[in-house]
Amino acid sequence: MEGSKGKDILVNNSNKEMSEMQTKNQVEDSIIQESLLTCIDLANSDLHQSALLLKKACLDSGFFYVINHGIRKEVMDKTFEQSKKFFALPLEDKMKVLKNEKHRGYTPLYDQIPDPENQVQGDHKEGYYIGSEVPRDDPQWDRPFYGPNTWPNPDVLPGWRETMEEYHQEALRVCKAIAKLLALSLDLDADYFDSPEMLGKPISTLRLLHYEGKSDPSKGIYGTGAHSDYGMITLLATDGVMGLQICKDRNAKIQKWEYVPSIEGAIVVNLGDMMERWSNGLFRSTLHRVILNGQTRYSIPFFVEPNHDCIIECLPTCQSEKNLPKYPAIKCSAYLTQRYEESHLKFSSYKKQT
Numbered sequence: 001m002e003g004s005k006g007k008d009i010l011v012n013n014s015n016k017e018m019s020e021m022q023t024k025n026q027v028e029d030s031i032i033q034e035s036l037l038t039c040i041d042l043a044n045s046d047l048h049q050s051a052l053l054l055k056k057a058c059l060d061s062g063f064f065y066v067i068n069h070g071i072r073k074e075v076m077d078k079t080f081e082q083s084k085k086f087f088a089l090p091l092e093d094k095m096k097v098l099k100n101e102k103h104r105g106y107t108p109l110y111d112q113i114p115d116p117e118n119q120v121q122g123d124h125k126e127g128y129y130i131g132s133e134v135p136r137d138d139p140q141w142d143r144p145f146y147g148p149n150t151w152p153n154p155d156v157l158p159g160w161r162e163t164m165e166e167y168h169q170e171a172l173r174v175c176k177a178i179a180k181l182l183a184l185s186l187d188l189d190a191d192y193f194d195s196p197e198m199l200g201k202p203i204s205t206l207r208l209l210h211y212e213g214k215s216d217p218s219k220g221i222y223g224t225g226a227h228s229d230y231g232m233i234t235l236l237a238t239d240g241v242m243g244l245q246i247c248k249d250r251n252a253k254i255q256k257w258e259y260v261p262s263i264e265g266a267i268v269v270n271l272g273d274m275m276e277r278w279s280n281g282l283f284r285s286t287l288h289r290v291i292l293n294g295q296t297r298y299s300i301p302f303f304v305e306p307n308h309d310c311i312i313e314c315l316p317t318c319q320s321e322k323n324l325p326k327y328p329a330i331k332c333s334a335y336l337t338q339r340y341e342e343s344h345l346k347f348s349s350y351k352k353q354t
């Protein structure tokens, strides 16, 4: 009896060890894997062919690459160089342009915590937001995501503002080209998203990011915690240092994370939650995060959302009697404000948005 009991325990223990190991290996295997994403050639004159390819990518993960996007290498390199120069400034100087109530300016280390359930502290990154500017005499000038930007002192960083403005313009042009393909892939007119209430006057935000350190998911330490983006389209330029991971099935028992490698000359694009809502859940806004390996990493996401007042509700081509709208309508600015407030720390200089 003793013996067999002892044996049972041994068997049980080794089973337990085995299953723990399997789980560990499964997690490790999944982290090593690289994702094979679709590449959309923005110079392809056959828009319908591109839209078809894009549709496949959007149904699968909403993550894809764009090539021949028209942003020249010199422009991209200059933007990264200037970004590095800003983050290399003494903290005291960076704090002079701390993020204001219009979501523009510097966000220090740990400012953002997108996945509080799994993060012990905020993201191991610092950032800088540059938003859309509408002229002072525009009736919407005082809206939370419009208005003037805050800039570092031009004597300290000459040409910095001009570089960022140029990249902002270029990135918006690329996003508008992607929006045309998205419209076609949803059986809408190519210019569907170009109306004034949509991308005619968008909320578009350039964000510079600087990561340092080593992530340890088992300790809740991440470059960027797991999240999906809030808006319509995100264009993500990186310096080539590995780190971005996606999880296509957020509800899986063991979440499978895949690296998204950088490809020279290509830009990673992903859809955000507004696109998922517009398409009635057909197009995916996939969970992603950044895992750091100890190397310094710079990235430049560019987020595009429609006009402040745009109501995001199920598109006409994404609903039928058998497929009723799944999400209630939301107003773009209210939704964005809520998402920003949920995921960022509040500084004393932040005024409560209404």
Ligand code: OGA
Pocket: 209, 224, 229, 236, 238, 243, 244, 288, 289, 290, 299, 300, 301
């Ligand atoms: C983001 C994001 C990824 C990266 O800012 O929303 O997912 O590689 N960034 O920095």
Ligand code: NI
Pocket: 227, 228, 229, 288
């Ligand atoms: Ni993101």
